[in-house]
Structures are given as C-alpha cells and as structure tokens.
Amino acid sequence: MRYFSRKRGEDEEKWGVIGLVHDWIMSSSLPSTAAKQNRFSENEDARGLHSLRREPRMGICSNVEPQSAMEKILYAIDELTGLVATTALVRPSKAFSNMTAKSVQKKWKDKRFAAGVDRSIIEKGAQMLGMDLGEMITDTIVGMRSR
Numbered sequence: 279m280r281y282f283s284r285k286r287g288e289d290e291e292k293w294g295v296i297g298l299v300h301d302w303i304m305s306s307s308l309p310s311t312a313a314k315q316n317r318f319s320e321n322e323d324a325r326g327l328h329s330l331r332r333e334p335r336m337g338i339c340s341n342v343e344p345q346s347a348m349e350k351i352l353y354a355i356d357e358l359t360g361l362v363a364t365t366a367l368v369r370p371s372k373a374f375s376n377m378t379a380k381s382v383q384k385k386w387k388d389k390r391f392a393a394g395v396d397r398s399i400i401e402k403g404a405q406m407l408g409m410d411l412g413e414m415i416t417d418t419i420v421g422m423r424s425r
Contacts, residue, residue, distance in 0.1 A: 279294055293348055300356065357397075357403075358415065361395045378416070382419070
C-alpha cells in the first residue's frame with residue numbers, strides 16, 4: 279500500500295495504516311470482525327473505514343464497491359500479494375529480488391497453484407484501476423521488495 283501511495287502521490291502513512299489494519303482484521307479471530315471495525319471507526323476517517331468494510335471475504339457489506347484509488351488498490355493487491363508471495367516460495371531463490379511479472383503470470387494459469395487466490399478479484403481490480411495486469415503485478419512485486 280505504501281508503494282502504491284508513493285507512486286500516486288498520496289498519503290503514505292494513511293495508506294500504510296489502512297493496509298495494516300486490513301491485515302489485522304483479516305488475520306485475527308478475536309474479537310469479531312464487526313467489533314474490530316467498530317472500534318477502529320472511532321479513530322479513523324470514513325474513507326479509510328469504507329475501504330475496510332468493502333472487503334469481499336469478510337461477509338460484511340460485501341455489496342459496497344471500492345470507490346477511491348486506495349480502496350481499489352487494496353481490493354486488487356490483497357489477493358495479488360498472496361499469489362506473488364506463493365510464487366516466490368517455489369522459486370529456487372525464494373526471493374522477490376529477481377522475480378518478474380512473467381514468473382507470476384506463468385503460475386497464474388495453473389488454477390491449482392495458490393488455489394485460494396481469487397484471480398477474478400485481481401482482474402476486476404486491475405480493470406477498475408485502468409491498469410494492465412502485468413503492470414499491476416510488476417508494481418506489486420516492486421512494492422513487496424521494499425518490505
């Protein structure tokens with residue numbers, strides 16, 4: 279999220295925090311997701327909260343479409359980072375440093391590889407952003423290298 283915010287001239291801290299809170303909500307089972315969102319809403323502006331509430335796998339407000347660039351990027355790269363990370367793990371180097379979009383796109387075609395990654399979400403996100411899939415994969419890899 280920080281990489282994409284820098285690329286777009288947006289608030290890097292805000293985008294980074296939204297990304298971290300999103301990951302916290304998605305990875306933690308205590309307390310409930312709704313309760314975590316409600317506590318977070320007391321301390322975050324509406325745009326940031328909206329990006330969290332539209333998370334399609336939460337089962338909460340799934341009919342809310344991403345509106346801002348931040349929301350659209352979070353929507354797309356949340357799924358894409360899983361595919362990129364899994365692709366890195368099967369490479370001999372297990373690193374992002376020499377990975378290219380082509381490596382990820384080869385694995386993309388194998389639906390059994392990283393079967394939990396919903397490729398349609400990534401495609402829809404790229405379309406919403408007006409980005410070529412290869413460009414979005416490359417940007418995601420570059421962003422992940424810095425972390």
